[in-house]
Amino acid sequence: MVNHVSNLTNYLNLSGLFVHISTLYMDRFFSKMPVSETSWRIYASACLLLAMKMEGPATAGTPTDLVEFMVDEYELTIEHVKIAELQILKVLEWSLTSPTMLHFMDVYKVGGIYFSDDLKMTKGVPTHLDNQDRICVWEYVSFFCDLAIQKQEFMSCKNSLKTAAAIAASRACLNVTPLWNERLARMTHYNMSEIFECFYRLLQIFREQYPNNFPVGISSLLEDFGMPL
């Protein structure tokens, strides 16, 4: 389903935020309302439609474009689309304002997730983070957030916790030390022990799915936690 929405957002030239918002709606809707094999695409698309309306204005595709797509692709009328939207709204009790991981990422951006006293271990030598590292930290966080929405096992975790775990995983990938500190704990309201399970799974999935891109050195870092990958 996430792939379906992701393809639609690509088709409509929308940002990843819309995938995250729609996934949030889908997780809640499909967990309460089983739908048939033939109609899940309609509801998944309607979740994206609601996300576009709540988050808009989009710079690219508009809700009208998506409605046209749904009408053509699924042989629906506009009234059918409205009914699908209303069914979702009813099941979600008109509550469409839950923050996604990307919303938390924005909040954490304001607070900052790397610090002047952070060190990166390069071939055993501690160095300060350069501009490229600072860009990479955010790219990794974004990557881990995208990874988390694809896996059902993370559904029960809070988005704030998953984002905090993504930050820790990002710092781990760049070999930043300390992995977690008091300032990050204060900002995210999570300490390392609370996010560890999610952090650990994110890294495991990363290694399983992208073994060639998995940074060396993480395994030894996790061994320090007594949790080798």
Next chain:
Amino acid sequence: MVVKCESRVSGKVMVVKRIKKMPSVSGDASDEDEAGADQGFPVRYLREACLLRACNHPNVMKLEFVTYHEGQIELFSEFVGLNVEDYISSLSDEYFTRNKQKHEWVLQLGRYFMKQVLKGIDYCHSIGILLRDVKPRNFLISSDGTLKLTGFVLARFSLLPEEPLTQQVVTLSYRAPEIILGGTYPVYTAPVDIWSAGCTFAEMITGRTLFEGDSEIGQLLKIFKLLGTPSDCNKSFCFEVPSYIELLPQWQPQSLSERLEGLCDEGVDLLSRMLLYHPCSRITARDALKHPYFQGDHSLMKT
């Protein structure tokens, strides 16, 4: 269409906002957004319903439930009462004339209402709602004197939008300068509501709209004439400074205490912090509630 109604089951008095029947085929609606002709459920009512639904605060109007039947949407909300704009209009000039006993009442009332305005705004900001239409008309007064924020049609979720936001928000008289001057890439956030709340505050005290321009440029001129032409430092509050700004006279800031006759020094100080040009320097709703203007017992005395 908004009508008052009473539940046959609970006896509760409510208002119902009835949105005209949405057509089932595209093209026969005069107002696309109103009718949702080719977008499915209309955006503005979706946002209004979902954002009101997300709120649970004594200073925000409660949306009880939403119905959809045969293409017609109905939003059922608690019944509150008169809005602040109509209430101000109903007061005679005596209430806004210095040294009159009735003016003292208005000053007390302004503080009493303003605290509630800020509580409602602070709550919405704390849950990620940017209101974008704060004005006296969007505050309703209940029979026990509680102010309830309404008017969520232009509101949106997310205080840190990643995409440019529309400039077509906030009634012009209450529109923050960073929205008017936003150029082609308008980025604005919570401080726009504080600017509007400041304008609302002044209106409650004086009975008159603080800045009443007839166009966007006219609005800017009204603002600059009272608060002074922005300095180079303050011009950085917008992304693109239109060239005509350089051609404007260099007005000096006028005294707010003269404009808001009778308002105490703390009140004037609070207002000046709400009307700072630079959004980052503008006071937040939460800090405004801690301002000395609201310290102490300021319960409303009846006259």
